[in-house]
Amino acid sequence: GAVVSQHPSWVICKSGTSVKIECRSLDFQATTMFWYRQFPKQSLMLMATSNEGSKATYEQGVEKDKFLINHASLTLSTLTVTSAHPEDSSFYICSAPDRGGDTQYFGPGTRLTVL
Amino acid sequence: GQNIDQPTEMTATEGAIVQINCTYQTSGFNGLFWYQQHAGEAPTFLSYNVLDGLEEKGRFSSFLSRSKGYSYLLLKELQMKDSASYLCAVRNDYKLSFGAGTTVTVRA
Numbered sequence: 602g603a604v605v606s607q608h609p610s611w612v613i614c615k616s617g618t619s620v621k622i623e624c625r626s627l628d629f630q631a632t633t634m635f636w637y638r639q640f641p642k643q644s645l646m647l648m649a650t651s652n653e654g655s656k657a658t659y660e661q662g663v664e665k666d667k668f669l670i671n672h673a674s675l676t677l678s679t680l681t682v683t684s685a686h687p688e689d690s691s692f693y694i695c696s697a698p699d700r701g702g703d704t705q706y707f708g709p710g711t712r713l714t715v716l
Numbered sequence: 717g718q719n720i721d722q723p724t725e726m727t728a729t730e731g732a733i734v735q736i737n738c739t740y741q742t743s744g745f746n747g748l749f750w751y752q753q754h755a756g757e758a759p760t761f762l763s764y765n766v767l768d769g770l771e772e773k774g775r776f777s778s779f780l781s782r783s784k785g786y787s788y789l790l791l792k793e794l795q796m797k798d799s800a801s802y803l804c805a806v807r808n809d810y811k812l813s814f815g816a817g818t819t820v821t822v823r824a
Binding site: 633635643644645646647650692694696698703704705706707708709710712 | 747749751756757758759760761764766803810811812813814815816817
């Protein structure tokens with residue numbers, strides 16, 4: 602099946618710093634990628650839809666200036682958490698749909714801890 | 717809005733069968749997915765239903781009734797490695813909305 606990678610797998614940072622997370626589709630092109638956030642014992646919540654060549658679409662309640670998304674190519678989307686605070690500590694997961702759009706393949710996730 | 721309900725926890729014995737129900741009320745629908753998620757890992761795709769009926773994939777089967785807003789995931793011949801969280805997700809247009817997940821614990 603299709604493979605999606607994320608980097609880094611985990612990151613610990615100080616409050617006020619920015620963190621960049623990369624999401625790559627390894628063996629297929631993805632004009633659209635999705636970014637989710639998952640808090641402990643909760644389900645995945647869609648944060649935004651990343652669109653290659655255009656602006657990302659953010660879900661209600663998600664601050665676009667805090668969570669910067671750049672879809673630089675057909676295989677790479679990045680999420681930058683700016684001025685991170687402890688409440689941003691979470692598991693961030695990206696996904697990309699296959700060509701038919703019937704299946705979304707998830708990356709392995711990035712565990713962010715903000716001290 | 718989206719409302720997707722599934723039980724919080726289920727426990728079953730190795731070798732047994734477990735059925736995880738999911739009910740949904742969503743503003744749109746064009747497919748229902750089941751994912752398995754082990755702790756600290758990303759979800760992995762299990763099944764997809766877009767038409768009513770049963771889809772069988774080895775030990776896992778999934779059923780959908782669109783008129784009732786209802787689906788279930790059936791896990792047969794349970795193995796210890798099946799202990800995980802199972803997520804029901806509804807697709808509306810291109811977006812997935814997830815239920816809170818059902819934690820299944822398989823005991824020897």
